Amino acid sequence: MLGEFEYLILSAATRLREGAYGAAIRQEIEDATRRGCSIGALYTTMDRLETKGLIKTWMGDPTPQRGGRPKRMVRVTANGIRAASDFYLAVRRVSRGVSWEVNRMALRS
Amino acid sequence: MGSEPNGSPIMTRICWRLVDILSGMLDADERQAVRGDLAESGESIVRATGDFLGLIVRRQIGLWTEWQPWLALLGVACLAGLPLSRIAFRFNVDLGQQLMALHIWSALRNPLDPSARYGVVALPGDRVASLVMDVRIRLGFAFRPRRVAHVVRVLPHGFGFRIGKIHIVRKRYPA
Numbered sequence: 429m430l431g432e433f434e435y436l437i438l439s440a441a442t443r444l445r446e447g448a449y450g451a452a453i454r455q456e457i458e459d460a461t462r463r464g465c466s467i468g469a470l471y472t473t474m475d476r477l478e479t480k481g482l483i484k485t486w487m488g489d490p491t492p493q494r495g496g497r498p499k500r501m502v503r504v505t506a507n508g509i510r511a512a513s514d515f516y517l518a519v520r521r522v523s524r525g526v527s528w529e530v531n532r533m534a535l536r537s
Numbered sequence: 538m539g540s541e542p543n544g545s546p547i548m549t550r551i552c553w554r555l556v557d558i559l560s561g562m563l564d565a566d567e568r569q570a571v572r573g574d575l576a577e578s579g580e581s582i583v584r585a586t587g588d589f590l591g592l593i594v595r596r597q598i599g600l601w602t603e604w605q606p607w608l609a610l611l612g613v614a615c616l617a618g619l620p621l622s623r624i625a626f627r628f629n630v631d632l633g634q635q636l637m638a639l640h641i642w643s644a645l646r647n648p649l650d651p652s653a654r655y656g657v658v659a660l661p662g663d664r665v666a667s668l669v670m671d672v673r674i675r676l677g678f679a680f681r682p683r684r685v686a687h688v689v690r691v692l693p694h695g696f697g698f699r700i701g702k703i704h705i706v707r708k709r710y711p712a
Contacts (some may be wrong), residue, residue, distance in 0.1 A: 451574040467571060468591030472599065489567050490573075497573030498566070 432517045433473050434482075436461065438512040441483060441502045449488060449499035450474075474502065482508035552586040562593050 430438070440456035441448040450470060457465045477483045488499040504512070560568045571592060575585040600606055 450570055451577045454574070454578070467574060467589050468593075468595045471567070471571065471592055472595045487570065488550040493577060494573035494578045497569045499573060499574065500567070500570040 429518070430482075430511050431473075433469065434477055437470070437473055437477060438482065438504055438508050442448060442504050442509065442512065448502040448504075450502075451494075451499070453502065455537055464528045471500075474500075477508065480511075481508075482511055549582045554584045556586055556589050559589065559593055565594065 436457050437453060440453045440460070443451040444452055444456060447489050451465070454465045454470050456465065457470075474483065474485060478485055482505060484503045484505055486495045490498045543597070560572070563571065571589065575588065580588075586704070
């Protein structure tokens with residue numbers, strides 16, 4: 429079973445497709461969660477995902493926008509897609525009959 | 538986007554210097570990728586440095602969760618450290634005595650040659666620096682696992698090699 433942050437990385441990388449690399453994934457996660465995402469957490473989790481065989485990373489070409497430094501490109505593997513899909517289905521199953529929006533409104537009132 | 542992280546010039550220089558020193562603990566590829574990400578994000582230099590330090594701390598903690606560094610520390614540094622240190626010390630003393638004798642003999646033979654006299658004066662300093670080097674070399678041997686070695690090398694850096702040895706060598710052989 430994936431962790432929450434692992435799932436976020438897999439989802440962001442899948443959405444970004446060919447443009448998935450460290451900084452872009454980080455931006456995607458920050459936009460989606462509206463929270464800061466540290467590079468340390470991102471890179472160590474990416475290593476873990478790669479060890480599990482859920483993503484594949486490689487060094488891309490250097491670009492002038494990054495001061496001539498290369499990107500660490502990311503591609504989600506078939507196992508990664510399967511794991512993320514399982515996680516998502518599990519969250520959906522466990523959330524069946526639960527309306528967080530209603531509960532949040534109830535808390536406010 | 539596209540520029541180095543923002544901040545005041547002095548702070549920026551200090552932080553980038555810190556990042557430069559510490560980045561030796563990362564693999565070359567990862568170092569470039571992370572610095573590129575930080576440059577691309579355009580965030581403040583303080584936050585960028587914090588991010589970088591965070592990654593290094595996580596990496597180092599990750600390394601020490603494996604058994605190899607502990608084996609190196611306990612097996613080589615602690616058990617073999619003492620005999621290695623004694624051998625290095627003995628070698629250093631023997632070599633130092635021979636070099637000193639050579640310098641004195643050379644100074645006596647060529648009393649007008651300032652480099653020969655300088656050798657007599659500089660040698661004790663050289664030997665102190667070499668003793669510090671012994672400790673550094675011993676620790677360097679002990680911590681071969683890649684990024685751990687850098688931590689061990691960096692710690693006694695200012696005390697031994699840079700202040701003592703390089704200073705003397707530069708004085709003696711100016712570029």
